[in-house]
Amino acid sequence: MALELRWDLRVPKGLQSLSASERRRVVRMILSLADDPEPLGAISLPGKPNWFRLDDGPFCLLYAIDRKDATLTIYAVTKDGEPLTPEDY
Secondary structure, eight states: OOOEEEEOTTHHHHHHTSOHHHHHHHHHHHHHTTTOSSOTTEEEOTTSTTEEEEEETTEEEEEEEETTTTEEEEEEEEETTOOOOGGGO
16 A cells, blocks of 8 residues: 655755756655655664655655554655754754
8 A cells, every 4th residue: 555645845945956857856756655665775763763764866855654644754855965864854
């Protein structure tokens, strides 16, 4: 069963900073999480149950999974080593 994707209100700002081709790549990556929420390379964040970080080249996603509600919420999209910690959210 696919998870419902949700977006934090800050995510569009992160996507706007990307070029059109980068944005398409990241959106495809986000959409794939609905069917595979913990792909190879997803890192569970210590001290934050159900929070994950997924790096793909220069891009990083921060997201949380709520299996009870069958949702996955994207909290941040960053590029090129911008600082990213769950404490920011």
